[in-house]
Amino acid sequence: MTGRMLRVAEGFLAVLALALAVWCWTRGVSTTEFGPLVEGAPAFxxxxxxxxxxxGATALVIAAGLLVLDVVRRR
Structure with missing residues (x-):
C-alpha cells in the first residue's frame, strides 16, 4: 500500500470512527418524562x-484522534 493510499484509508477510518462514536453516544443517553407526582407539582x-x-464512544474518539495524528505525521 502506498503512503497516499494509507493516509486516505486512515482518514476514512477516522471519519467512520467518529460516526460510530456519535451513534454509540446517542445509544448511551436516554431520557424519560415523568408526570407530576401530586397535583400542582411540576413534571420532570x-x-x-x-x-x-x-x-465505547470515548474509545472511538480516541482511536479517531490517533488515526488523524498518524495521517498528519505521514505527510
Whole structure:
C-alpha cells in the first residue's frame, strides 16, 4: 500500500470512527418524562447514562484522534 493510499484509508477510518462514536453516544443517553407526582407539582425529565455505550464512544474518539495524528505525521 502506498503512503497516499494509507493516509486516505486512515482518514476514512477516522471519519467512520467518529460516526460510530456519535451513534454509540446517542445509544448511551436516554431520557424519560415523568408526570407530576401530586397535583400542582411540576413534571420532570430523568436522564439515564449507560457507561458501556459512553465508554465505547470515548474509545472511538480516541482511536479517531490517533488515526488523524498518524495521517498528519505521514505527510
Amino acid at each position: 425529565t430523568g436522564t439515564r447514562y449507560s457507561g458501556s455505550w459512553i465508554g
